[in-house]
Amino acid sequence: MKALQGVEGRVEWQERPSPDCDAGQIRVRVAAAGLNRADLLQRAGSYPPPPGASDTLGLECAGVVSEVGPGVDWNVGDRVCCLLAGGGMAQEVVLDARHALPVPEGLSLAQAAALPEVYATAWLNLFQLARLQPGEKVLLHAGASGVGSAAIQLCKAFGNPCWVSVGSEERLAHCIALGAQGGVLRKQNLESLRELGPFDVILDPVGGQYAELNLGLLARDGRWVNIGLMGGREARLDMAQLLGKRVQVIGSTLRNRDDGFKAELLADLRRQVWPLFAEGRLDPLLQRRFSQDEAADAFAALESNQIAGKIALVLDPDLA
Template sequence: MHYGGSVKALQGVEGRVEWAQQPAPACDVGQIRIRVAAAGLNRADLLQCAGLYPPPPGASDVLGLECAGVVSEVGAGSGWKVGDRVCALLAGGGMAEEVVIDARHALPVPEGVSLLEAAALPEVYATAWLNLFQLAGLKPGEKVLLHAGASGVGSAAIQLCKAFGSPCWVSVGSAERLAYCEVLGAQGGVLRGADNLQALRDFAPFDVILDPVGGSYAALNLELLALDGRWVNIGLMGGRKAELDLGLLLAKRIHLIGSTLRSRDEQFKADLLRDLQQQVWPLFAEGRLKPQLQRSFPIGDAQTAFAELASNRVNGKLVLTIDPTLV
C-alpha cells in the first residue's frame, strides 16, 4: 500500500473501538513504513478511547503506542532496509495495518523474540528504563518499590531491577499476582488495600519508588522513602490530588519527579531508544529479560482485549494481532 490509498486502523469512538479505513500516510525523508504484525495494548489506549487522553499535537489519532512488524518502505536516510523486522515506540497509530514513523523510533526485534512478543516491548521497557535509570538514576544495590508491579511496566521494571542488581518489592492486587512478580525477580510485596499497604514499612526505606497510582499513595510514598529518595510519578490511577507533609519532603531531601513519555519530542525518544538498544536489548538475547505476553487477541476482538486490560487482572501484556501471516 502506498500514499494515496487507505489502510484499516483502530480508533476510539465514544468509548468503543472501531476498525475502519483511514488514508495511508506518506513515507518521507528519515521515515519508514511498517507493515504491522501486532500492536501492544496499554492503559493509555483505554484512556484515549474513553476521551480522557488525547494524542499530542501532530500525532495520529489512531490508537496504539507500540507495534512490531516488517519494514515495507524506507525514506531517504532512514538506516533501515525493506524486510527488516522491527518494533517501534509511537505517540499513536500502532493499531493499524501500516504505520509510518520516524526511523529513529524503531528497534530491531531482539534475537529469539517473535513479532507478537516484540509488540509488547517498546512502551514498557522505554518507560521503565527512562524512569528508573535515566530520571531516578537507579544504582546497583538501591532498593526499589514498584506499585502495580504485575502490570506491563511493572513486569519490565522487575526484570530490569534484577538484571542491574537492585532489589525490588511490589504492591499488587492479588496473591496470584504477587507470586507472578516474585517469579520475575521481586523480593516480595503486599496486596493492594489501605491496611495491607502499611505492611510496606517492613521493607522500607526505599531509594526509588515508581508509582502509576498517584493521589491515594502519595502520603505513604513519602513516608516509605529513604534519605535522598526518588519518587517518580507516572500515572494517576488513584487520583490527581493529595495532601503531603512537605516538611518530610525537605527533611529527607526527596526528589519528586513527574514523568510522561508520550508527549516527549522526537529527539528525546530517539536518544532514549538508542540507549535502550545499547543497554537493554542485548539482555533479551542472553535470556536475562523475557517478554511478558499474557495473551493475544485478533484485531476483530479488540473490544474484548480492551475490556480485559480494564479488568486489572492482566499479568504483563496484551497484544492485538493485526496481520496473522506475519506472526
C-alpha cells in the first residue's frame, strides 16, 4: 500500500506492507485523512510516533471498514472515522476497533476525517481534565486552529462563554461566527485580554511564551491546560500568584495515551458530542481538500497559518 512518510523535512509516498488485522481490530480503506500540527512536527523529525505505532503520518482518518477481526462489533462496509497514533495517511489502516467512531449523519468521509483528533483533544482537555462547568469562562489561544474551532463550538453547545487569541482580523471574525464572544490579535495587544477576564479555564497550545500572561488571566481556582509548545518550553512563574489563586496547571497529551484511555475517551465523545453533529450544532469546518498528489501543498497550507479550521488529504476520491 502507499503510505505518506516524513523524510528530511518533506513528505514522500512510499510502498509499505499492509498490516495484519488481529482480534479486536478493524481494517479501514482510507478515503481521507485530516492534517494536524503534529504531522508538521513529525515531518520535521521532531515528534516521532509512540513505540509500536505506525511511522506513517496521520493522526486521524475516515473510510470504510474492509475487514474485521474476532470480537469486533463493526461490520464490513461501515463508514467510520478513526483516532490514531499514526498511520492515517495511507491507503488502508488497521486499528483498535474501539478507536473508531461512526461517521455522523449527513457528513462526507472527507469531512469526517477532520473530526476525531480535534474534537477528542478539545473534549478531553476542556470537559474531562479541566472539568468545565456550565457558565464558566474560557480562553482559547490559537482559537482559529482545528482544535480551537472545535473548542469554540463545544463551548457554545455546553453553555460556556469563550474568548480567543488569534493571528488576524479574519481569523477573529471566523471565531466570532462560530460562537466566541470576542478576542484579541496576538501581535497587537495580548494584555488587553485582562479586560475580558478573569477566565476559569485556559486552553493553551503556545506554552512558555504565554505562561506569565496565563497566570495573570486566570480566576481563583482556575485551570490552565497546556497542550503545546509553539511558544517555547521554558517560563518564569510567580508561584505566590499560583498559590494565592489556587491555580491548577495541567499538562496534557493525547497521542501517547494508552489504548484503554483512548477507548473510554471516544466512548464518551460518542455519547455526549456525536449526536450534536446530527442536530446541526457542530460542524467539521473542513476548509480545504487536497488530492494525494498535492500532499506537499496540503502541508504547506497548514504551515502557513492561513487556514481557519481543518484540511483534509483525499486518498480515495471515489469514497470521499
